[in-house]
Amino acid sequence: MIFRVFEKEELRQLFDILSDHNRVVGPVEAGRDRNGRPVYAFSDVREFNDIRLNHTVTKLPAKRYFLPFKEDLATFTIEKDNWHKSIAYNIERPFVLFGLHPCDINALNKLDKVLLHSVYPMPYYAAKRKNMFIIGLDCVPQPYCFCRSMGADTALHGFDMFITDLGSRYFVEILTDTAYNFLRHIRTEEPGEEDHILYMKVVAERNEKFTAHVDTTDLAKILDMEFQSDVWKYWGDRCLACGTCANVCPTCYCYGVEETVEINLKGARKTKMLYSCNVIDFAEVAGGHNFRPERHTRLKYRYYHKHRGFVEAFEESLCVGCGRCGESCLADITVPEVIASVRGSGGNE
């Protein structure tokens, strides 16, 4: 691991160098909500000034650049009695993600375990994930952030460089030679003892700001025990089953596939669409049987996949604690409250 520090104005220079030949995606202000607070979103950025380095969690994660909501897995051309299949991974060249928070980087690392390092890697994901240049950025914990509980408050890998604001200067952690070579174009220096002290102070101050917590002690086992708990019905009664929690989740990867024929009968396509286990027909199978017709059973399974099944398979949860699901849920269903209620420690009014 290589550390450097640089003056703040150098970051603009770095952006310009990167954006000169690359597509850059970063957090921008997409509008103001009803209370006048900025709403952030990842978007293509051409001007450094458009990037919001102080952004709070974006409404949608950066997941869609790796797992688009909708993408063609294959297209077919039909000629008379014959057909030809073509496959594209739907990315021309890698681009720069400028300003991912640790939770979002950790989310990609979790997706890697399933989609990159499993027995059957998904080439559509791999093609986008590999060589993507990722610049991490430190954050200020918000009231809904519980990444620290999920062990996702710092990112150890899955990025090229990670920038921490020391107040007067930026501290940068370099993980790849690509990042190292880009940084040679701006003025950086070796951090001194005082920079180390400042870094530790910044980290300690950040830790003080976490207010939301999830007790994950023995959680996989407790979920096993509480499978029949009434609290699931309570949350199921509140749930709209609209699928928003999965759509805003940086780690939800479940999908459905639809085959469509073009009206001129000359083409067809097989389209993958991200799905949500909370929607009514997620567990509906051929013949029409639905394994989870009730809302509470579907909501429960989302929690079981994230906090039990994934833990058993990978020794970590499939939740990074970004808080997006709870923030986006119109019914105010939040992970800390649901988990607390299952543990019998409040949340269930």
Add this chain to the structure above:
Amino acid sequence: MAESRTRTYLGVPMYRPRVAFFEFSSCEGCQLQILNNESTLLDFLSLVEVVNFREAMTEQSEDYEIAFVEGSITRDDEIKRLKRIRKNAKTLVAMGSCACFGGVNQLKNRFRNPAGVKREVYGAHPVDSGPVRAVEDVVGVDLRIYGCPVSKDEVEKMVLHIAIGKSIVVPKYPVCMECKRNENICLFEFGEPCLGPVTRAGCDSWCPSNRAGCWGCRGPAEDVNLRQMIRIMEEHGFSEETITDRLECFGGFLSLMKPERGKGG
């Protein structure tokens, strides 16, 4: 329009049904919607043999297999005509919100004094029209195409699937799924009411994508939590009037709100 040669798809002969379009109390906007996209119109028409389509042709026939019925039922002569169509057609498709739920027309069922309203509207030229009913309240319906107006893409897809023998699938989940897919920011964030969480998807979140809250024209999604939706709208400070106006506008939610008023007639 007549194309006698049988078309094939992947070498398999295609079924080319004789279809007819009919309109009852409605604006006929759904039929116009079908004619709207000229780039695919000829392809669409080559899949079917249209024998009745007032908005597009003058010829008429009673020999058809699929009847697309637009509009709600408000008069006795309409009931008679609809029953005749039902008898002729193998498959009857209720097309659009009016046919499926009564649509905007069913708002008149709210009037306590319909005679007085009629006098006010029609004056010396009375019109014989009773309470608004959905098509399925009069005859059996085999297939429903939701929306006000219907989406041309959806109609084309259904007809195509009939022609090539592929099952017809309509989303069971709510508009929110499509709205998120379109990467919209939730309209509740901006303080605007929206029925997206309870309305059946399939419109590709047409209204919310244009920053207009959903009015529920496609009716309820399956397994909707209407009670919770109403609670959320109240918590966001929307008046009972705002909420009721939205939920009652197209008639799709009536059966879930007040069972006694759900089905007219």
